[in-house]
Amino acid sequence: MTDRLGDRLVTAREEGFVGRRRETAAFRALLAAGRGAVVYVHGPGGIGKTTLLHHFAQLARRAGRPAVRLEAAGVRSYEEELTERIPDRPDLVLLIDGLDDPRVARDTVHRELLPRLPADALVALAGRTAPPLSWRLDPAWQGLLRLLPLGPLDEADSRELLTRRGVPPAVQDQGLAFTRGHPLALALVADVAAHGGEAAGADPSPQIVRALLASLLEAVPTPLHRTALEASSQVLSTTEPLLAALLQVADARPYFDWLCGLSAVESGLRGVHPHDLVRDALDAELRWRDPERRAALHRRASAYYQRLFTQEDDRARQRAVLADFAYLHRDSPVVGPLLEPVARGAAGAARLDRLSVSPGPVSGGELVEACTIAAIHEGIEAARLVHDWSRRPEAETYTVRGPDGVAAGFYTLIELGGAPPADAPDAPDDPAVRAARGWLAEHGELRGGETALLVRFWMSRDEYQAVSPVQTLITLRLTHHYLTDHKPAVTLLPFADPEFWEPGCAYVDFARLPAADFTAAGRRFGMFVHDWRRVPALAWLAMLTERERAEDPFAVTPPAASDPLRVLDREEFAEAVRDALRGLVRADGLRDSPLLRTRLVAGRCAAGEAGPKERAAALREAVRAAAAALEASPQDRRAFRALHHTYLRPAGTQARAAELLRLPMTTYRRHLTAGVARLTELLWQEELEGGGPGAGEGDRPGGPPEVSRPE
Template structure:
């Protein structure tokens, strides 16, 4: 009688589809007298089918009786000792035996498989430099993990010739349909399933499991909550209590769950038991910084919660947001980067944000300051992606503002990307004129948003990853996090520009983040035209911006991508224009119809002191009150009290003529005129300070 394991293998083989290229590559390597490569490195996201492919590789070895030594890094501590001990156990060796000697004793072809390689990231250098080079040349090593190999594999001239990289992607539509046919999913439902899964193997498997229950389904997950519920039940068979369900919902919303965060989201002082229960679930993984559910589990949990209890969904968002806001004030540097990433993760439900950010639970990239020794590598990256003319400009700015450059390094400390944020207000006129990018940004400021005394403006002039330039990548995501950190930490920042080689690609996400497209600030280097986005922090302050994004975070996804205007925009007045507006205000202080047109009604001075939906009449009243308060403050000084009296009787409670005011104040007319002039100047100074502070 066949054994159960034989039945399992038969079912697995029967359900295996696709991967023709990968199978052919592996088989052809085995059949060569001399291996064409000694390491086959497979990488792709969780659930894409890496482990399934490794199982197929093992079956391909059976006819030739090629031994397969397979280790799963989930069961190995990332240390040389633990790794070697796991290998001894698999080979049935004593603790004193050498695994390398045992492997060398077999003279025929062998296959050594390392699965879940991301768990051995800290051991990567040892494996590459110490262990693997000692293996006999008859062994083909197959590595499978979520991440592409570290730079050391690609930069080492020896390994470059001995390793083959194999990124694993979703199944093609044809392969997906083949799988659905094998799983007896009705043909008329295939397209709807493909639209939902995009050929993601784990999702295909779970959806097929739902159909296997024998239900008559019309697969429309967005409109059919029962389908989401059935998917959810694949992960959650039985939740012990309502508290456990709430803990699971909280875990699905945030990037990484810790006990401290869980306590805040559940508003409970002790959540240790709930945290341990989450950690025990088969679809919840443990990372170095916390727990996270499998991607598809997260999707169906969030979809179910948002449909079933939108108010609780919003409340959990608010609680986690408050936690992150508090943590931002307690952290700095890399720790603050991680908190910002967690914060931004709350926005991933939006279709404008999700595809333009990498949402990996762990990252090996490190943000660092620029060192002069980084210059050759940095300029080479610019030359590769933008050409020699751009590299020459980057070199120019490296000499003038090296302190405004951040670089990103991998685990091998190699430079994998950078961002250069130029302080336009610190550049000389010659510096600005020498670069079309800074020249265009400065011209825009002068024309549309002039800087006021003490204010600054920055241009994200160069930003790119070594391999992927400005495409979506972990480096690009870190650059965007630094953008958020930059405007939070830069005092007196008035304006931010962001230059893009492909501005249309980023349009939806930047609109969501309230960055306006500024074609007037576009510029050209060589044959490449760069589109520019920008944000005036005087119009929408960092605090108002944060509140705006909080509203979009929990809004319905389709509407949140293109939010409606938020009413009348703020006017950012230069100091001379502000002074003219104050003078006009005083002259018509008691004529409301004239005040309705005063530009100060749209200044921060008034807008931030008025209700959100205040009409013009309310803002006029607020403006009059501000002026009266500012003028009255002059009475605190004996020297300035006479200025207040001149203002009061001329404008605030006007006497018919200025001659009568002078007579009322019992001073010569020329003296009164001097007091009035100084009073207007002093009042303007007080209001201006309130406007820009």
Template structure:
């Protein structure tokens, strides 16, 4: 077999998951009576359109048919140029006319359909490949509807993706991570098969997946699209500003790799993965800046949201942190349209008590029925949750619930509540068939918890009770939650997790200092900053509607105060360059400041001491 034959065989073997599309092309090439004469293949970049055209060309040549190739990248908008390039198809009987990158000539679609294709030779067939779907006239016209077919290419599923990697000799234990990254894109799978995409490979992927970009504003819009769960115009406005938001949002929704949904725009998984990886590699500071702005915008939207919409807004914020530690199936970001999330109804109580397995449930239903939410589907009870509000539990509360009794004792000893404050306790989270295993329902309950915590004024801290602590411990630690109490109740070992003391004046100086330094280190990482122990300290006004903003303001003010002390100017510069506008290593920061590395380290150590002193003085 010659080189051309070997290439054709290899390409055919790698054309995985396109059996139905190949069947259509085969029927067209053999001249089946019911076969279409024009096939329009479309889908986002990298989905395999060109591979199908190469398959059609190889099969046509094996059948002895003349192949006429047209690549719209090398045409202009003048119909005469297309006529010249495809002229052979008008005189050669049985010719196979193949158009690739047709989106570059999309404005010629009406002329092509109504004028040029009517001139083709006897028995000719046509295959067009475009990122843009065909216009409706192909099927509205009763004549074309009989001889035209649309082939919309979808991402490969997990089995097909695994098969493609097998053809590239990727070891089985390496395939799962590549499949997750690639999102069913044959191009991404093929390039990632050589290893984790970096550098020029990512540049190539971006160019192939999204094509040319009209401006820097459009690239910045893609930065948002890559990280946000859904992109809406108001989110773009919050990140990009008023000037560009409407224009780039309109452009985004027209792109073939973007799905328009009732909640906003979703990118193709492969596009999201590639754009995020490319920005993280190319400009890590910009990547974190976009992440921070999206987080702030999502939290703001969550606080403004109506009650019914709050869990979805919580999910959009939580999506930013989906890659942190936890069970691989922890977060299912579906909208759960089949699950009703409703307040407790008296008719639900007997079913909840049978499901619960804990005697304290009945007590809290009587005491705080408003804290319960019930989940059902098609009338069937799926589970329930309860978030209790505790200001000063009564003796009856403490006697009825040993978990609350132990937790309250801990709080009284470590960080008593101030006037107007209360605790939030996610006391119960129960689903049919298994209390707290990861599931879409537990994810939905988690959304409700986050929404309540972010939207409830006066809440000093939230605690969560788990039965299966080991399953969740690593994930909870990543979220800044640690075990504070363990209790035996109703034959169950119950573990209470929380953020620990909320007041700096109850902390040793070293613990307070650690909190300050952690806040600096996480300045550009909103999730970690939002779990700081300092959020409930005297640095944040009591009853603050936005404790994160107040804490950041307190630290910023302390940094600014370092400027007024002549001896503190270098300390201010060292802290700002290292943490606030950080980019690169400490060595690179020293070079930017124009001081030897040893001098920089001394300035930084002094700056930390002075910052802590300023904050303590407040």
């Protein structure tokens, strides 16, 4: 008998079939059972649904059962198909591909076709999305329906597919890195290689990207929907408010709902995100098609994260936002490799989400686990120091726990002043603390109430201080400590391998500080420092945003005010507050205030751009905000009223103010004195904490070194 072309195509298709062992075994078992069942294969475009249905058809024919394949898009009427093409046989195997319209699956196939098939027929359906919920909840289908979600091929099967397609082993790694096991992407890479092109490089060819997107994505209704899809590829995860910021629209719900309905988009705890291959393809296309729009989306995302971080009190959300912010830096040649667990997108985020940090400083068994990890990597003396510091109020140890509940790492923070506290003779004799205190005493210039935060220990149980999910989570959590919980004047951060980490530290404006290096257990640790008074929190985040999109990140210098900030001691600050109150309501009453060049005001101004009027307005805002806090406090309300009628809305004279308050003059003055003192206390606290885009103080003699470009 003469072979037909169709037979040769079937044979070639079967010879090229790779993987899907679990799905194949499930279908074979159903064939052998001989009972009726409905198999529903679902997954994004190009994942291999059609190929798998062809394979199922061959398995059915080998088992001696008649197999009928239909394309849903080509069926005009299932009534006609039942009459003309679908035999009324108990051993029927029916395969229907392309059920991407849920209405067709629900109304036509579920209600009209399936009930009319023989009771023992085996049916395989394939579509981009899972079957409607009504199918899964219907008791009549509980014993019949089998769901087979398809995902990417594993590495071994991916290599096998490329090998069968003739891709040389020497160039397979690049193809695997880009395709992430997606069958269509692997086939496209093999096709390019077969025609003499580069199988895959650091950036896949536009031809491969366009072909992938055409298969992976359903129809896009409008250009703004397309922008929504592109925007989702640029961020770690997308929420509705973030999407509104990225699209610059007031209401993003229609676009977010559309994203949620795409088969190429997944939902997670953080929001929605494209499948990794879709993300890579969208990003690759946007890079060469519209790099300016890509940069604009990054700017909008960064601005949104900064607003969320500074305007919300939700600590958990703030910590999650730091991972999103770090993801924007995934392409940086400097810090991208150090952020590998985050840069891996949804898979990396899922690994981070499986880790947790203790809600507070640990003790008991958790502390023992931290000491054990310290002993493994830094010796018994380090374990003793972790234990001894746990007894001190200025120190805190936190553990990182894996999904099994076992400690996977830890870090220890120590708050330091310029000199050892007089009441702490029993503090541990720690070489790191000695070195840090020595530098702080000579160069730190800590004022009363200001502290430095020393990250005394930080390590992963398995990787020590190498790049890892545990190390990344510790880095993100430390950043949260710097910016919200502790708000130190200075952060000191030691590394066992300072040369490896120096470029990354320079990128985030942590300067190398050899003067505070120390030796412990025969190992030399290199210290790095960041002065939050020179570059406060918001200025620091703004600097990182600029560096993320700069061709040369080190050409972006930390923001600095046009004039150095003034560092007032507590008494000078209090006198300046009293002077500011006296000039508060006059148009030029704050023109010469020493407070205009303090962190209090700089933290409320745009980075380096505030003139005298803007600074005066910021000072007035700070005073009124502190006064509002007094008004809201029941125990401070009488003091606030005295302030209000004397300085905020002055009655004219103190005698008139006392009369309005119906107080004797002595009582009025006592309330006023208390009000000024409490207002000064609140403003002083804000001065010590600082934080704002304009805070910078120039070069202070003996201060922390400037961060220089690593060689």
